[in-house]
Amino acid sequence: MAHIKVDAVDRDSSVDKVEQILSGAMQEFLKHGFAGTSMDKVAVAAGVSKATVYSHFQDKEGLFKVLIERLARKKFNSIFGTEPPEGEPAIVLRQLGTKALQQMVSDEEHRAFMRVLIGESGRFPELAQVCVRAMIKPVVETLTHYLASHPELKITDPEAVARILLGTLVHFHIVQDVMHGKDILPMASDHLIDTMTNLIVSNAN
Amino acid sequence: MAHIKVDAVDRDSSVDKVEQILSGAMQEFLKHGFAGTSMDKVAVAAGVSKATVYSHFQDKEGLFKVLIERLARKKFNSIFGTEPPEGEPAIVLRQLGTKALQQMVSDEEHRAFMRVLIGESGRFPELAQVCVRAMIKPVVETLTHYLASHPELKITDPEAVARILLGTLVHFHIVQDVMHGKDILPMASDHLIDTMTNLIVSNAN
DNA sequence: GTCTATAGTGCGATAGAC
DNA sequence: GTCTATCGCACTATAGAC
Numbered sequence: 097m098a099h100i101k102v103d104a105v106d107r108d109s110s111v112d113k114v115e116q117i118l119s120g121a122m123q124e125f126l127k128h129g130f131a132g133t134s135m136d137k138v139a140v141a142a143g144v145s146k147a148t149v150y151s152h153f154q155d156k157e158g159l160f161k162v163l164i165e166r167l168a169r170k171k172f173n174s175i176f177g178t179e180p181p182e183g184e185p186a187i188v189l190r191q192l193g194t195k196a197l198q199q200m201v202s203d204e205e206h207r208a209f210m211r212v213l214i215g216e217s218g219r220f221p222e223l224a225q226v227c228v229r230a231m232i233k234p235v236v237e238t239l240t241h242y243l244a245s246h247p248e249l250k251i252t253d254p255e256a257v258a259r260i261l262l263g264t265l266v267h268f269h270i271v272q273d274v275m276h277g278k279d280i281l282p283m284a285s286d287h288l289i290d291t292m293t294n295l296i297v298s299n300a301n
Numbered sequence: 302m303a304h305i306k307v308d309a310v311d312r313d314s315s316v317d318k319v320e321q322i323l324s325g326a327m328q329e330f331l332k333h334g335f336a337g338t339s340m341d342k343v344a345v346a347a348g349v350s351k352a353t354v355y356s357h358f359q360d361k362e363g364l365f366k367v368l369i370e371r372l373a374r375k376k377f378n379s380i381f382g383t384e385p386p387e388g389e390p391a392i393v394l395r396q397l398g399t400k401a402l403q404q405m406v407s408d409e410e411h412r413a414f415m416r417v418l419i420g421e422s423g424r425f426p427e428l429a430q431v432c433v434r435a436m437i438k439p440v441v442e443t444l445t446h447y448l449a450s451h452p453e454l455k456i457t458d459p460e461a462v463a464r465i466l467l468g469t470l471v472h473f474h475i476v477q478d479v480m481h482g483k484d485i486l487p488m489a490s491d492h493l494i495d496t497m498t499n500l501i502v503s504n505a506n
Numbered sequence: 507g508t509c510t511a512t513a514g515t516g517c518g519a520t521a522g523a524c
Numbered sequence: 525g526t527c528t529a530t531c532g533c534a535c536t537a538t539a540g541a542c
Contacts, residue, residue: 129420132335134540150542208423214479215334215420215478218413228482236486255488256496260469267468274419276426277433281441282462291461295500339512345516350531469525 114152117142121163130160130216161223164216167209168227175199175206175243176235186297187245193265193289200269201285207274235262249300257296264292315473319357322347324372335365335421365426370423372414373432380404380411381440388404390451391502398470398494405474406490412479440467454505469497 119294120142124133135156139146153159175196181188200206217224243251251257268288271277329338344351358364380401386393405411422429442502444463448456456462459487473493476482 127423129334129336131334132424135542136540145542156541211420211423215416217480218332218416219337224480225482225485228476228480232476232482233486253492253496256493257500259473259488259493260465260497260500261335263470263472264465264483267472268464270419271433271437272341275422275429275433277430280430280433281438283464287458288419288461288464291458292465295462295465295504297316299500340514341512350533351514352516352532353530356529361513 098290104111113144113148116144117149117152117159118163118166120144121159122167122205125160126205130156130219131210157225160216161220163211164220164223165226165230168213168230171203171206171209172231172234174203176231176238180238181242185243185249186293188242189261189293189296190289193261193292194285197265197269197285200265201273210270210274232262243296249296251296251299261292261296264288318349318353321349322354322357322364323368323371325349326364327372327410330365330368331410331417334417335424337362366425369418369425369428370431370435373418373435376408376411376414377436377439379408381436381443385443386447388437390448390454391498393447393495394466394498394501398466398497399490402474402490402494405470406478407475415475415479437467448501454501456501456504465500466497469493 117138120140121133121138123141124138127133133156135146135149138159139149142149149159153162178195181192213224213227236255236258239261241253243249243254243257268283268285271281272283322343325345326343328337328346329343332338338361340351340354343364344354354364358367383400386397404427416433418429441460441463444466445460448454448459448462470493473488473490476486477488
């Protein structure tokens with residue numbers, strides 16, 4: 097029993113340590129980017145020693161990659177991780193846009209993640225591609241499929257429309273929140289979403 | 302005459318140094334970001350001594366800010382710096398989109414600039430706002446004005462449509478080029494631009 | 507704990523304009 | 525000769541990778 101307990105504790109604490117490290121690394125990397133983050137700070141933020149960090153991850157780059165790939169999955173799930181939409185396009189599109197934008201705006205972590213991801217996409221091209229595959233591609237495909245399943249919208253290129261939808265929302269979020277443009281270019285997200293929905297739906301006339 | 306020439310030489314060489322420094326700083330900051338850039342490397346890339354760098358710019362942060370503000374103006378001019386568009390919307394919008402996208406795609410420097418600007422928008426919020434004011438706001442206003450001057454398009458919210466236009470193009474560029482998503486989510490820019498143009502123009506029916 | 511890199515400073519030397 | 529800008533270099537102190 098003691099033996100079993102030790103094994104369990106060992107495994108648990110090992111997993112816990114990894115989680116702790118990733119949690120500390122997230123705070124630091126998201127706040128300061130790759131170059132601006134020190135492994136000392138990561139260790140402190142994680143509440144472990146530097147040696148522990150290096151015992152679980154090869155180096156700074158390895159830790160960074162694991163963290164970003166994790167975050168890509170997490171953010172995709174929290175923002176677009178609902179079932180594929182069904183129903184009246186005018187309503188579904190508005191709901192989808194409103195919900196996605198709300199999720200992005202209310203999530204400070206997501207803003208920091210976008211900054212780091214785009215900011216480091218020059219130094220870590222493969223990592224950026226992993227995120228495109230894990231986040232953007234699934235969204236485009238889901239939207240494309242939904243649009244294509246509504247022939248009454250008379251959309252000839254559903255994938256292009258899906259990109260217009262996604263691009264409009266994400267760019268709006270980047271300008272308003274990531275780049276702090278709210279006060280300089282104020283705009284109610286409802287207006288944007290309504291206008292975009294109308295553009296797509298009124299095509300059916 | 303000698304007097305005039307001397308004055309001119311003095312001013313020129315001083316300006317030249319500043320230009321040299323900014324040019325070296327551009328190479329380094331655009332490649333490695335703010336935290337990843339050292340002032341030693343900047344001095345080497347600029348072909349001047351570190352003392353000279355510090356004689357013209359207060360510190361690393363000051364140099365970075367001047368550089369980014371300059372680049373914001375430069376990039377705005379090179380990509381959207383044409384006269385306000387006139388003529389048939391279907392043609393003007395297609396031309397505008399095609400030209401803007403071509404400019405962005407063919408400009409490696411622009412990609413690096415977007416990475417740095419978005420990547421450092423957490424650490425330098427005022428700087429991001431300067432760029433919103435200098436680049437995005439003028440584009441949105443120009444597009445809004447153009448769309449509003451064509452009542453036959455029956456657009457109720459021209460500014461929202463302007464944002465959809467801009468967002469579609471910029472997000473496409475970010476995914477395809479900045480984040481290296483070309484091979485993962487291939488799409489011809491013509492299709493995107495045609496689809497977007499049709500969405501806006503066919504509203505008039 | 508070790509070893510390297512970096513921000514920023516200070517100083518002597520140099521070169522050119524007057 | 526004087527003044528100014530620049531250079532090259534040495535130096536401190538700190539931070540950070542491992």
